[in-house]
Amino acid sequence: MRYAFWPGCVSKGACPELYESMVKTSAKLGIELEELYDGNCTGAGVISEHEPELADALNARNFALAQKLGLDLINICSTCQGVQSLAQEKLDRDEAYRAKINAKLAEEGLEYKPGLTIKNFMWLLVEDYGLDKLRGQVTRPLAGLRCGPFYGCYILRPSRILGMAEHPERDQYLERIIEAVGAQPVDYEGKNKCCGFPILTNNRKNSLAQAGTHLAEAQDLGADCLVTPCPLCHLNLDAQQPSAAQVIEKELHLPIIHLPQLIGLALGIDPKELRMDRHVVGTQKVLDKVLAKVGA
Amino acid sequence: MQVHLKVKRYDPEAGDEAPRYSHYSIDVPEYATVLDSLLQVRDYEDGTLALRYSCRSSICGSCALRINGRAYLACKTKALDMMRDGEEIVVEPMGNMPVIKDLVVDMAPFWSKVQQIGPWLQPTGPEPAREFLVSHAAMMDLAKTMNCVWCGACVSDCTVLEVDKSFIAPAALAKAYRFVGDPRDGMSKERLEELSSVAGGIWDCTRCNICVEVCPKDVRPMDRIMQLRELAVEAGITNHTGVRHGDAFARSVRHLGRLDEVRLLPESVGFWNVPRLLGELPGALRMLRAGKLPWSHALLPWRHQIPSIRQVQRLFDSVRRERKGVSR
Secondary structure, three states: EEEEEOOHHHHOOOOOHHHHHHHHHHHHOOOEEOOOOOOOHHHHHHHHHHHHHHHHHHHHHHHHHHHOOOOOOEEEOHHHHHHHHHHHHHHOOHHHHHHHHHHHHHHOOOOOOOOOOEHHHHHHHHHHHOOHHHHHHOOOOOOOOOEEOOOHHOOOOOOOHHOOOOOHHHHHHHHHHHHHOOEEEOHHHHHOOOOOOOHHHOOOHHHHHHHHHHHHHHOOOOOOOEEEHHHHHHHHHHHOOOHEEEEEEEEOOEEHHHHHHHHHHHHOOOOOOOOOOOOOOOHHHHHHHHHHHOOO | EEEEEEEEEHHHHHHHOOOOEEEEEEEEOOEEEHHHHHHHHHHHOHEEEEEEOOOOOOOOOOOOOEEEEEEEEEOOOOOOHHHOOOOOOEOOOOOOOEEEOOEEEEEHHHHHHHHHHHOOOOOOOOOOOOOOOOOOOHHHHHHHHOOOOOOOHHHHHHHOOOOOOOHHHHHHHHHHHHHHHHOOOOOOOHHHHHHHHHHOHHHHOOOHHHHHOOOOOOHHHHHHHHHHHHHHHHOOOOOHHHHHHHHHHHHHHHHHOOOOOOHHHHHHOOOOOOOHHHHHHHHHHHHHHOOOOOOOHHHHHHHHOOOOOHHHHHHHHHHHHHEEEEOO
């Protein structure tokens, strides 16, 4: 299995543990990654607010780079997935618009042709790799670990552009993956809601109240950790967790694990290699539970 | 077809201290909607159940409620589609609004937000001799928003409203676009200034897309909020953190080909905004300690530029040049 791999800006910036764990975990799963070193930021839905055509051109450039390799494109970020799917829908639907964008890409010798498959790692695991095969690879079942899913808005909505017609269960994949690695999913209302990250700069209080509410809910229901396919959610839920606790006036200590870290732990990879130390909210509670099982 | 319903009940006037659930099992035809099922319960099983409805054809917008945790129009939603392997269909009143009784909510907060945006055309200048002429294209754009039936589904599930009651919220903001975008309105700039500066205005939307998902009329309220943001920037209303955030974001992608997270915050809130920056310091130090503050992007940018950064910059400039040409 070989894919063009767009790591996203955050895994190369504020969440290096996501990038490192993805590299280690996919190698162990036998998934080959052809990284798009020359790819550019998707715009994260921010550039498209003021300059939609620029955002589409930037995304078309990444798509064309993947097509040049002749491979499907994968990402490890809910936000990248949503932005890429939205840009792709616009480009695929409107031939004249596509031609206009392609004229710009032609200066670099690139062209986007409709129909590229773009998948988040979460979708890939269920649809391409298969959960039975994943189960077979688990050497360190995460039994007893109570794990809350946190999807991130852009991998769920708007569903009309996210392949939900073809794959109606994409909004339940995280729970299935959590089960496949032997952990126990915790159901809570906040799992499909917004972490608040997009308004952290202009309305910090609202942003942290959103993050804090979901964290407190999951914590009260007995979650040991949350797992997310979105590094932006991770930043608001992990790096901002102490501030969110102040805003909602409640004590919070809930580790936020990246999806490849969760898989990597179940595959028996050393937690150090998965950079479980690079979290603001310490992950020791999770590791104690997971590693104790193996020793027992 | 057997349908099992779990309906949230609450009647504060009758002295209920907390909500409870009633369970009903009924026989309905396969084509029955959730509203049909609820009416059957009310008419034949339990006359005390309160719900609001009228047209039964998704025109009046009266019967919005939450089904399995998400807002829908009960008359537009088939019970069969909501059954999930024969499980109970969970029916609850809309969120973000106070419950009057059972499934009936108080829409007063909803209407006060609609009032807030001045929901009527405000033309300026002399009256034309004949009717105002509006282009087909302009009207087609507004028609998307005019499909709104005021059902409140978007307000029910709005994630910002859950934490901040001052947020004007999707329905009223979409309605604001309906007037800002109308060529006959003379107060568009004033409206945009108000919507940009008021507490709970256009920059407080998190872009979570829930309103787009639940709207039964495909108004896509969030997309209208994004159009308002774009129009505000075009109108020169740029003294806002949200605008600076967008500018700083694009500048960093043009500079590196990727995001420079370290510069983004000070450039968005303003380097002069010392209290805010000092407030962020503990968080920044926490991130630094955990190895999550990519300081070298800001200090050693050449190490982080993508190889074809010149091509990306050319792409930026070429799209922007053309856009400028068009808007002139």
